Amino acid sequence: MNRHNINLEELKDYLGFGVAGNFANHLGEAGEADEFSVIKTEKKDAPKGLFPFYIPNNETFLGKFPFSTDKINHNNIEQLQVEAEVALVCDFEYKDGKLIDIIPKYFGAFNDCSNRIQDGNKLSTKKNWGTSSKGISPDFIKIDNFEENGVLSKFHIASFVRRDGVLKDYGTVSAVRSYSYFFNELKEWMIDKFNSQEDMGPLEELSPFIKDINDYKGLLIAAGATAYTEFGKTNFLKKGDEVFIYVYNAHFHSFEDIMQDMSGMDLHLSQCSKLHQIVE
Secondary structure, eight states: OOEEEOOHHHHTTEEEEEEESOSTTHHHHTTOTTGGGGOOOSSTTSOOEEEEEEOTTOSSGGGSOOEESSEEOOTTOSSEEOOEEEEEEEEEEEETTEEEEEEEEEEEEEEOOEEOOOOSSOGGGGTOOSTTSEEEOSEEEEOSOSSTTSGGGGEEEEEEEEETTEEEEEEEEEEGGGSSSOHHHHHHHHHHHHHHOOOBTTBOOOHHHHTTGGGSSEEEEEOOOOOBOHHHHHOOOOTTOEEEEEEEETTTSOHHHHHHHHTTOOOOOTTEEEEEEEEO
16 A cells, blocks of 8 residues: 655645534534534535635734644643544646646545634634644555545544543544545535635635645645544543544454554554644
């Protein structure tokens, strides 16, 4: 399986966006369903929209480089939650003021760590508080094809927090294919949203963020967070917590492999993208 080492320096030239509401029940569990109630979707289970979390050279907080492969800056945020996701490193085609195509090239484990204080501000304001506010695995995997018959359809997402030496499931183990929208449906939906999303509720108009996209290398898309376990719903991150997120081939690795890896056994998980962060 072709692996791809993520170069953080290279990511400084990527625009970062996340998909809101792409797993059933996530917005409700995250306390954000009310804020999103003004957003109407064509299909009942469709994602709500896209939000920016990193725009290089932007003069607001969005211009701060947020990615880290090994730590999360707690920043004394009272309600800080892990968001375990698949991230897609994508090429794009942008012409005559429109995004024409998105080409996913690599995928891996991502922590779209979020501030859960409900203050009525845009969703993006809860996503980037500067250095080490986002987690990204150092190891991504090449996408053979971004369709149902591709290798990505065999992968699952699992997330855990180790607190005071005790390991807890944080997000529910979820198949990548159980995202509400994924593969071509997600791609077509994203292209439409980048070109048409308007400022409404917690979401922003996107066209101003991508007007200079041809100056940059690509897009980093966080595809959406899984639902939470009971522990994840009720426990916010504390300094000293360890966060683990695995995006793994469930046809090749067992859940027991993942548990053994966290216990310190070096299993060389060859078909897995792993993120391990310390909350500081």
